[in-house]
Amino acid sequence: MVYVDDLVLTDNDFAEIDSMKNLLNKKFKIKIWGDLKYFLGMEMAHSSKGIHLCQCKYALDILKDFGFLEGKPISTPMDYTCASKLSRESGIALEDQTQCRQLVGRLLYLTNTSQFIDCPIDVHLQATHRVLRYLKGCPSVGLFFLAENELKLS
Template identity: 35%
Template sequence: MDFPPGYSNGGKMGVCRLRKYLYGVKQSPCAWFRRFTHAMRKNGDYQSHSDHTLFVKQRNGKVTALIIYVIDMIITGDDSDEIVKLEKNLSAEFEMKSLGDLKYFLGVEVACSSRGIFLSESKYVLDLLKETGMLGCKPVDTSIVEKHYLGIYPDQEPVDKGKYQRLVGRLIYLAHTHPDIAYAINVVSQFMHSPSMDHMVVVTRILAYLKSAPGKGILYKNSSHLRIEGFTDVDWAGDVTDRRSTSGYFTFVGGNLVTWRSKKQNVVSRSSVEAEFRGMAHGICEVLWLRKLLGGLGFKAKEASSAIRTGDCKEPGKT
């Protein structure tokens, strides 16, 4: 810790001893989560090794799960008595408030119906379009054009770096419910340190694409199976600057899309086969992680399949 302004110790060297973790101090999140973990273990919950923010308790064939992000948490499961007990124990340990059924969490809107659970960020999209002046723009059908050849060139026209980074940062958060823009966001996020007018044009196109369907989201339906399926693809040497390939994968559990990613590979692949195998490795790791996560929740997957499709990966995250 730094000495408070105006404090004088007579010119002697010294340090401050931290007696209490104040809100805002970098040590406070670790101290808070350590205390919360201790309270959950005291309640008999198991901390998942696949996701350390997930706590699970199995009792009489029923499951109760809690996941926390900073100080916001979601409690779910089929053991209603255990959920009531958990809320009571947490209220005794911390100052907390129950908001009832889940409808809104960290900008994500949750709608439950007989068809399933629908996740969207329509308000977030509309607010972003309004702030950027794109609310009345003409919508487009795709988030990015094919063969865009974006890169960093010596004669490029620079744009406001801070504005570009803020826009891309907000778009990255939208990828949580919009797998169809995952590839486009992956492309524009590579030029955060040196954005140009060409890069800003792509960001503007993504906003225009969101304008076409601001209420688009993901629907999770009830399924009779929990089969895990993974699909991967790769664009070999697609980056015009460093000739690295872009990998993409998306996975399904019970026929529902759960994870997706589009990311440029760390090294240059010397053949399309090498690039494909690297992409497959990322997809298989994701499938194995999902198997372990479901196992911690008490669901034992009887089978796991991974379908690999070869070819150019224009938009790995698009469904």
């Protein structure tokens, strides 16, 4: 992975990684920071069993910034009885759309999903607040990749 001037090398062959690091160092004089722990808001925890990826700090920052850190957690991110009612016309226009847009933008980065951001209304803001309450109950949920498992993308 490459982001601006940061590079992450991954491979099962440690000799190949060392070879690539040496090649890059000769060409660019790089700094080697060791095992990856944090990259672009993603936290990595390594063990002999595998790697756990999550965005706990980012999720907690969102909760703090929007005043939900002390909020009561809930077990689902969406009220499925209301999900079909979310539309552009299903609520009251917000006087100030800034908070809803900022929150949806932050959740976009966290989850890579969004709808209705161009015209947020009160029920959209309520839906995002529900997601925050869900995050309160599980900020460190992430992905675990087993070390002894062949990764197959599907």
